[in-house]
Amino acid sequence: MTVLAVQGLKKVYPSPGQPLCVLNNVEFELRSGDRVAILGPSGSGKSTLLNIIGGLDQPTEGRVVVDGQVVSEMPERELSRYRNRTVGFVFQDHHLLPQCTVLENVLVPCLASGSPQQDDVNWALALLDRVGLKDRVWHRPGELSGGERQRVAIARALIRRPALILADEPTGNLDRSTGEQVAQLLVELHQEQNNILIVVTHSEHLAGVIGKQCRLENGQLRWENV
Ligand SMILES: Nc1ncnc2c1ncn2[C@@H]1O[C@H](COP(=O)(O)OP(=O)(O)OP(=O)(O)O)[C@@H](O)[C@H]1O
Ligand SMILES: [Mg+2]
Structure with a gap:
């Protein structure tokens, strides 16, 4: 069981005029088995x-605690492990390596x-089967459709069986029906x-x-339908 606690999170970017406060006292807690969609206008800080x-940026104030460990206080080695494991x-733009095959990308x-x-x-092949790409393992990203690339990115995100899946507009480039399939797949694999x-x-x-949904607006996270 993993517990993610976001506590009093604040992010302020310096700017020539007023400092830009993107997150202002964001707080929530999620545990294994929980899933949530975050909505909010462009530029709201999602x-x-x-x-x-995910440990890719530092908060100005507050902390992210995963299983009792504060992410922003992790020494570099532990932080790398956290990001990787x-x-x-x-x-959104999947970041696949163009020169590598689908299978290699999942194994990165x-x-x-x-x-x-x-x-x-074996797990990579099982995941690729799971996302419907069994017959594409030797293809390179340039030889795939957008939806297929997005599914490779999902398989890659799951390869280490991470406790926490963070998906930033994973269906942003896809048509509605492909987007729906990709979202459905994320939910199934999550379950x-x-x-x-x-x-x-x-x-x-x-x-x-x-x-479950929440909305980020004016630095605050508002929970809906909970
Ligand atoms: N490194 C930075 N320095 C200064 N301002 C930044 C920096 N990164 C992001 N911002 C600003 O912070 C705000 C939030 O950015 P963020 O990328 O989190 O928004 P978002 O909700 O993901 O938007 P979108 O839906 O367009 O992806 C934006 O107004 C952006 O201009
Ligand atoms: Mg964004």
Whole structure:
């Protein structure tokens, strides 16, 4: 069981005029099996929030605590491990390596601890089967459709069985029906893996597929339908 606690989170960016307060006392707690969609206008701080939770950015005040450990206080080695093991990121523009095959792309997170083991390869193939890409493992990203690339990115995010899946507009580039399939897949894998799933989306419809929703506006997170 993993517990994610976001406590009194504040993020202020310096700017030539007034400092820009993007997050202002954001607080919530999620545990394994929880999933939530975060909605909010462009520039409201959704990516900033995900990046802070994922250990890619530092808060100005407050903290993110995962299983009793404060992310912003982790020494560098532990932070790398946290990013690699505990967190699975799905980016909007998927960040796949163009020169690598689909299978190699999924295995990239395993390279942090040496070369991938047979177990990793088996799990990668199982995940690719799960996301409907069994017949595409030797393709390169340039030979895939947008939805297929996004599904590779999902498989890659799950390869280390992370406790926390952070997806930043994972369906942003997709048509509605492909987007819906990708969101459905995230939910199914979330249920199988019993992780914490946080999905940032602009689409009310996709937020509905995820279930529980909250809205980030003026630095504050407002929970809906809870
Ligand atoms: N490094 C930075 N320095 C200064 N301001 C920044 C920086 N990064 C982000 N911002 C500002 O913080 C605000 C929030 O950015 P963020 O990327 O979190 O928004 P978002 O909700 O993800 O928006 P979108 O829906 O467009 O992706 C924006 O107004 C942006 O200009
Ligand atoms: Mg964003």
